[in-house]
Amino acid sequence: MPENPTILVTGSTDGIGLETVRLLGAGDATIIAHARTREEGEEAHRRLVSSGVDARRLQPVVADFTDLRQVAEMAAAVAQAFPRLDVLVNNAGVAGTGDRVLTRDGNEETFQVNYLAPYLLTRLLEDRLGASTVSRVVNVSSSLHRGGRINWNDLNGKRRYNRGAAYAQSKLALTMLTTALTELRPKVREAVSVHPGIVTTGMLRHYSYRGRPVVEGAEVVARLADPGAKVLAGAYYDGRLPARASAAAVDAEAVAKLWKLSERLTLVERHRG
Template sequence: MPENPTVLITGTTDGIGYETVRLLATGDTTVITHARTREEGEEACRRLVASGVDAGRLQPVVADFADLRQVAEMAAAVAQAFPRLDVLVNNAGVAGTGNRTITKDGHEETFQVNYLAPYLLTRLLEDRLDASPVSRVVNVSSSLHRGGRINWADLNWKRRYNRGAAYAQSKLALTMFTTALTEFRPKVREAVSVHPGIVATGMLQHYSYRGRPVAEGAEVVARLADPGAKVLAGGYYDGRLPAKAAAAAVDPDAVQKLWKVSEKLTLVEQRRG
């Protein structure tokens, strides 16, 4: 485990992200806490400090994932402030809207927030991850990815938009991204995806009327995000245990196709400059 490890967690104002920060911001670990707005981030940090977290362990950053320009600006700010990033936890996500919503970037909102934004953030932080002996990405996925499919002909759901299908597609894409990071990107040494369980968060509507306490889901994510923990690189975890991901998530042709599409949709190469 590196000295003074640095972990970036997205979506930390509530739910699993917030509780994961509480579990990891101990000892000499610095946690970069992401929020959609500065006000939400400051409020979350106040609550964390009030709960006993050392304020010196927290480094807030801001970006609305419905705006890829803000994602790129946040990545640049992190890269400037931190020479090394040990673990990146792509946790931020939305349950989706009842009516199809298009972002200012021209993408269906669920697909952008849950997949394209974390894709772009990860790619723009590759060099900082490469500087770490851990170099791990943890993608908070969902068991619902197994019922999803990539709607190649209509990624933005112009026809027959369905909230549940859009959510499942976004989580399948994120799980495929885990495979891509393991297979195609040597700068990221370890990538895992995880279904943290059916937890009482804003995502619960996709699963059930009841969920386990948020702290239980956060414990699962925090264990994988612990720089000192060993993980199954490329693995998909259902709770604490490795499980079998959807066939599409490990299909080399589909994974590579999604990678190339994602590069175009996020303009990642242009944003590097």
């Protein structure tokens, strides 16, 4: 385990993200805490410090994931400030909108926030992850990925949009990213996906009636994000235990196809420049 590890947690202003930062902040890690807006980040910072997290170990970053330019700018800021990134936790996500919404980049909002933005962020931080002996990506997925499918001919739901289907598609794509990082990107040494359980967050009302306390889901994520913890690279975790991901999530041909499509949709090489 590296001394004084650096961990980036996206979507850290509430829910599982906030509690994950609080749990990881109890150790000696520097936590890069992502917020959608500066105001939300400042409020989360106050809550974390008041709960006992050392303010000197919290580094705020801001990006609205509905704007890929902001994602790229955030990645550049992280890369400039930190020579090494030990763990990236792709936690930020949305439940989906009732009606179809396109981002300024032209993508359906749920697909961009839950998948394309994490994809771009991960790709742009590959070198910093590669500088770590841990080099781990934790993708916060959902068991609902099992019911998802990548609608190759209508990713944005122009012909037929459904909130639940859009969410399931985005989480399937994020789980496929774990497979891609494991098989296609040697700079990332370990990648895992995790369903943290059904917990009481803002998304609960859209997909379930009852959930467990948020901290229980955060404990699952924090354990996988702990640089000192051993994980099964490429695995999908259902809570604390490895489980079988959907067949689509590990389909080599589909994973490679999505990877190439994601490169085009995010303009990743242009953002590198």
